[in-house]
Each structure stands twice: as structure tokens, then as C-alpha cells.
Amino acid sequence: MIFHVFGSPSSLDCDIVVFVDTLPSLEEGKALAAELAPQILTQLGTGKKLNLNFAVLHDGIIVETLKGIPDETNNAVLATYGFHTQCYPLAIAHAVSRDRRAKFERAARIVLSLYSRTPQRESVKRALNGDFAAKCTMLAALDLSVSTDFGKNGAPEDVYKSIAFQLGQAIALAEGIEFYTKEAIVEHFPRLRPALQREPQTETDRQALETLKAQFLKYSV
Known part of the structure; x- marks a missing residue:
């Protein structure tokens, strides 16, 4: 192994x-x-x-x-x-070209899934069963700046961290940049620092995520 x-x-x-x-x-x-x-x-x-x-x-x-x-x-x-400390020599030979559409679809699915235990659960589940356009329509209807109880999907700090990471990665990829660490995303998107560091989210912090979502949807067209 x-x-x-x-x-x-x-x-x-x-x-x-x-x-x-x-x-x-x-x-x-x-x-x-x-x-x-x-x-x-x-x-x-x-x-x-x-x-x-x-x-x-x-x-x-x-x-x-x-x-x-x-x-x-x-x-x-x-x-x-x-x-990281590794037990085996690197097995990856080289980087490959990224599939931007696949990343955007995955990011949209992950963010919506995190809202599947909120009052919007029924609409979210319908969107998750729909195509990418349906997912984007549902994302547009969600207001990430509103304080939310995510139920069994996790503590707000953990959920907002996941949202920030996925949206930050996707938007950067649309701009031709690949990020694979929280540290790199924070350097490019400083307003995401509280979310990525799992700090309690203020309304200002959540508004940063809502703004990021709007950018994501703009690139999704």
C-alpha cells in the first residue's frame, strides 16, 4: 500500500x-x-x-x-x-490541465449540500437533483450573509470554512490560478481569513462569502 x-x-x-x-x-x-x-x-x-x-x-x-x-x-x-511528513516517494509525475466546469459543478454541489439541513432543505434537495443551471439558481436564492443553523451538517465555523475554500478555489481557477491550501486562498482573498481559520463569523465575514458567491455565479455563466 x-x-x-x-x-x-x-x-x-x-x-x-x-x-x-x-x-x-x-x-x-x-x-x-x-x-x-x-x-x-x-x-x-x-x-x-x-x-x-x-x-x-x-x-x-x-x-x-x-x-x-x-x-x-x-x-x-x-x-x-x-x-507533510511522507512515508513514500512522490508517485505523481506532473501536473495536469484542470477541468474548470467539473470544479464549478463540484463546488456548487458541496455548498448546496451544506444547506441541506436548513429551512431551505426541500428546495436545496430539488436543486441537487437538477442540472448545473438549477444548482446555480438555488445558490443565487441563498443568502450566505444570513446567520444559519446547519444542523447535522456541522458547526457554522466548519461549514463556512468549507464554503470559503470551495468558492475561493473555483473563482481562482476561473482566473487561471490554482490554490490547494487555506494559506494560499487567504493570501489571494484576505477577507476570507476568518472563515478559513474557523473563526466565529460576523455579519461582515458572512457578507464576504455572499460577495464571493456572486463572483462564482458570474463565472458560472
């Missing part, structure tokens, strides 16, 4: 990509992750919570992933491998 740690150096959890010959199903992936976690924790010597993903490599390039987008995962591992 070969795996790499990747992502922001200051992450509270530990993102891991495990390379496999064939992707498991989602249910098989959950079981395999639970089985491999103790061994990986021992090898890394970390007490952080593990977030395991599985990927297939072909000629040094990630071509399939169980979760996320293959091109994003490939470039994220390549860009952030050096920030």
Missing part, C-alpha cells in the same frame, strides 16, 4: 490519498478506510483524524478517484506533498 498526505499544512485533519489498482465502491471504500486507518496512523505517528480517499494512477497521473475530481487531486498532491 502506497499513500500520500496532502492539503493545507495547518489542516485539523489529515487528508490521505491511497493508491489502488481498482476503485472500490463507496461502501467498500468506507470499510477499506476503516481497515487501513490504524496502520496509516501508526506509520505517520499522528493523532489527527484521517480523511482517506482512494485513487488510481496511470503513468504517474491520477486518472480516477473515489471522491473528488481526479485532476484536482493530482495537482493538489503534487503541490502540497512537500508540506
Whole structure:
């Protein structure tokens, strides 16, 4: 088993990509992750919570992933491998071209999913089952500046961090820039610092996310 740690150096959890010959199903992936976690924790010597993903490599390039987008995962591992203690030599040969549309669709899906336990749940669920245009219409109807109880989807600080990260990544990609860490996104979008650092959100902080959402929708056209 070969795996790499990747992502922001200051992450509270530990993102891991495990390379496999064939992707498991989602249910098989959950079981395999639970089985491999103790061994990986021992090898890394970390007490952080593990977030395991599985990927297939072909000629040094990630071509399939169980979760996320293959091109994003490939470039994220390549860009952030050096920030972490690693057990294996880097297996990624080079960066690949990004699929902007796939990133925007994923970001829209993630943000809407985070609102699936709010009073807008029914409208959000319908949008999640619709096409990209339906998702964007629902995003436009949401006001991110309004203080919200996200229910079982997590504490507000965690949810706003995820929203800021996804929207920041997508907008930067539309501008031809790739970001794979919280630190890089904060440098480019300073107003997102409180959200990305999981600080309690003020109305001003939430308004920054609403403004970012408007930029996202503008680039989605």
C-alpha cells in the first residue's frame, strides 16, 4: 500500500490519498478506510483524524478517484506533498490541465449540500437533483450573509470554512490560478481569513462569502 498526505499544512485533519489498482465502491471504500486507518496512523505517528480517499494512477497521473475530481487531486498532491511528513516517494509525475466546469459543478454541489439541513432543505434537495443551471439558481436564492443553523451538517465555523475554500478555489481557477491550501486562498482573498481559520463569523465575514458567491455565479455563466 502506497499513500500520500496532502492539503493545507495547518489542516485539523489529515487528508490521505491511497493508491489502488481498482476503485472500490463507496461502501467498500468506507470499510477499506476503516481497515487501513490504524496502520496509516501508526506509520505517520499522528493523532489527527484521517480523511482517506482512494485513487488510481496511470503513468504517474491520477486518472480516477473515489471522491473528488481526479485532476484536482493530482495537482493538489503534487503541490502540497512537500508540506507533510511522507512515508513514500512522490508517485505523481506532473501536473495536469484542470477541468474548470467539473470544479464549478463540484463546488456548487458541496455548498448546496451544506444547506441541506436548513429551512431551505426541500428546495436545496430539488436543486441537487437538477442540472448545473438549477444548482446555480438555488445558490443565487441563498443568502450566505444570513446567520444559519446547519444542523447535522456541522458547526457554522466548519461549514463556512468549507464554503470559503470551495468558492475561493473555483473563482481562482476561473482566473487561471490554482490554490490547494487555506494559506494560499487567504493570501489571494484576505477577507476570507476568518472563515478559513474557523473563526466565529460576523455579519461582515458572512457578507464576504455572499460577495464571493456572486463572483462564482458570474463565472458560472
